[in-house]
Amino acid sequence: MRERLFDLGLWLLLCVPVLLRSDPADGGSWTQVAVGVAVLGGCVAVSRRWPLLPLAVTVAVSLPATLELFTPSYSLALVAFGYLAGRRQEQSRGAWWLFGAVAAVGLVLTRFTGTSLGPWFTLLLAIALAVVAPWLIGRYVRQYDRLVRSGWELADRMEREQAAVADRERLRERSRIAGDMHDSLGHDLALIAVRAGALEVDPALGPDQQHAAGELRRAAADATERLRDVIGVLREDHTAPPTTPPAETLPALLARAHASGLPITLTGAPVPNLPGMPGRALHRVVQEALTNAAKHAPGAPITVTVEVEEPGDTVRVRVANGPAGDFSRGPAGGPGSDTDTPRGPAGGTGAPRGANPPGRSAGTSHATATGTGLVGLDERVRLAGGSLDHGASPDGGFVLTATVPRRAPVAAPAAAPTSARELDRARREVRRDLVRAIWIPIALLVALTALVGAVAVWTQSRSYLEPDNYARLLVGRPYADLSDDLPDHPLPTAPPGLPPEPSSADECRYYRSTVFAAVPVYRLCFTDGRLVSKDRLG
Known part of the structure; x- marks a missing residue:
């Protein structure tokens, strides 16, 4: 009865964001509300027997809405099911396979849809903060509860053993x-x-x-x-x-x-x-x-x-x-x-x-x-x-x-009892899970930051126009003659605060004049495929 009340309360709590974000008066639909409530109810119902399944279903529902995974309707469900998976799952290998699969699917969808890597980096950050971190906390709580139970079982066993030892000593x-x-x-x-x-x-x-x-x-x-x-x-x-x-x-x-x-x-x-x-x-x-x-x-x-x-x-x-x-x-x-x-x-x-x-x-x-x-x-x-x-x-x-x-032999020290070794092993597991719950999210954030920085530097380097190449560009030359001196990719948009483009130009392209700074930039304007102006702005 207690477990059923807990599951009912969890389901009601997770349905609140779905009701708020899918309200028809706020641009949603009652169909979305019904589907979300039904999906969350099924996830809560099977979460005790298959702890990883609700987490996988919530990810599958969130990815179509946004490649960044972190949605207002199901973010709370991600955190809750991530924690419950760590709290209830005996083995951790399946969870790590699931995390890796989500990251791989996000990367495939990013390349399939032709979007930049920015949403994928956000996806990795969402997995680290909203899924992995709660899962590690759940693992720690599970090991701590096991340690407490082991302590009580050890105390009960010691009481029984003391009574048995007293009987044996009398005999x-x-x-x-x-x-x-x-x-x-x-x-x-x-x-x-x-x-x-x-x-x-x-x-x-x-x-x-x-x-x-x-x-x-x-x-x-x-x-x-x-x-x-x-x-x-x-x-x-x-x-x-x-x-x-x-x-x-x-x-x-x-x-x-x-x-x-x-x-x-x-x-x-x-x-x-x-x-x-x-x-x-x-x-x-x-x-x-x-x-x-x-x-x-x-x-x-x-x-x-x-x-x-x-x-x-x-x-x-x-x-x-x-x-x-x-x-x-x-x-x-x-x-x-x-x-x-x-x-x-x-x-x-x-x-x-x-x-x-x-x-x-x-x-x-x-x-x-x-x-x-x-x-x-x-x-x-x-x-x-x-x-x-x-x-x-x-x-x-x-x-x-x-x-x-002439002298009695020195008695060898008694080996630690099995119960004491089990309790010590449980304590070590709790300490390891606590350390994992701390350093794994930190390590993921550091690795993600380093990856984002490396990709950003690589992306920016592909739109960097060297000053010598800029000097060789001659106004009036066709684009085909200038392409060897130009980077592979211009900037997707013009940086803010620049002067307006010439009205006679059909197209203007912007290139970085430095690798790391956003400005100044080079602006090259073309008309009928020929360079009509070049400027260093910012």
Whole structure:
């Protein structure tokens, strides 16, 4: 409804000049009024679907009236349809083709009708001011509206993205908490199982106490499995690890594990205490390696080797455990009696061996039982700027090697979001259209002025009579003998303010005595084809 009211108002406004200039009382006719009103109505009706068609029709109606194009009846329509074409047309190539076609048709009509180039220059000026300039303004308004819409769409999209980011952050934080629970609680439960296993085979305890220790060990193992299942539900794939430093240092972690009964041997350089992401990654790698060794190869010796590469920017930690033992009963519930299970290798405090189910080696146990553990460790180490290697050792054990830098890598700057790039592109287009709306009309006016000046100089030079040639003209000679010394074209009319022509002359011709000045001029009068007088006037 709003668009229809706008089109109706535009049609009524454009009909006003037609009614005023085509009034029968003012020399017009009602036929002209009816045709003009009908043409403008049709142009307004199709202007939304075909924006260039009304402009072409208005030009076609104006050219028969005058080659200068600028008519009182349709000048307002030219400006209005030029603006609407720029405002509604998506592509600009068709408009430029139309402007060029109008200029070419005007030149052809000028030569066809035998008129001078003056009306064609006026036509070019009318196209530049009444059509091209409004069209460029319409293009600028279109791009500005697009920029405003892009801004509002960007704001709405940012609000939705912020809500989505908040939801993702909540889920990611839950996943991080789940990862920490798996790493820390799983490690602690594994150590509890190791201690309970040692108590289960301690001969100083009675059968009831050993049975209770076995129940405790099995409960800890079952809790570890249930924890892993629950964490697997909460965990999100490719979750970035927390960047806060661990609360427990790596030396404290090794000491606590050794005190729990794990047969750990530390070799190489002193254990470093790295800050930030490298320290967190190294702590988690060692913690996961000890947890898996205690769970899948209980009683197997564990060797932790620390290497600091020169010049001291990289730290490598290698955790290797031997294969699981073959005792008849282990803390994982293997077959055997409750009382005859021998003690582990840690001097009476280690966990009993034989935890691996029959037919599965310690090396494959790590790879299959950890699920996404190794994948998560690899991602954690990668984000810290290091690398992770793991695999079975030749003796049937398992080796986990982590290499991390002493300092966390500098994060690369985030790329600009797509919405920001779209908004920046829209702004550049608006600026370009604004510049075009300013400099293109100016450039057209400058070019048109230069063209008019060049044509004027060329035209005037064709009617310029040189003084030497004027001196050679003799009164009484026929025109045929004088034509070689005369220019190709005389002036079309006599300049104002000159004396009257001789009454006895049949014809007088005027030539410029200078190229640029209108006066003085040479006047040559002829009677019966002979020169009867020559004068320099003005």
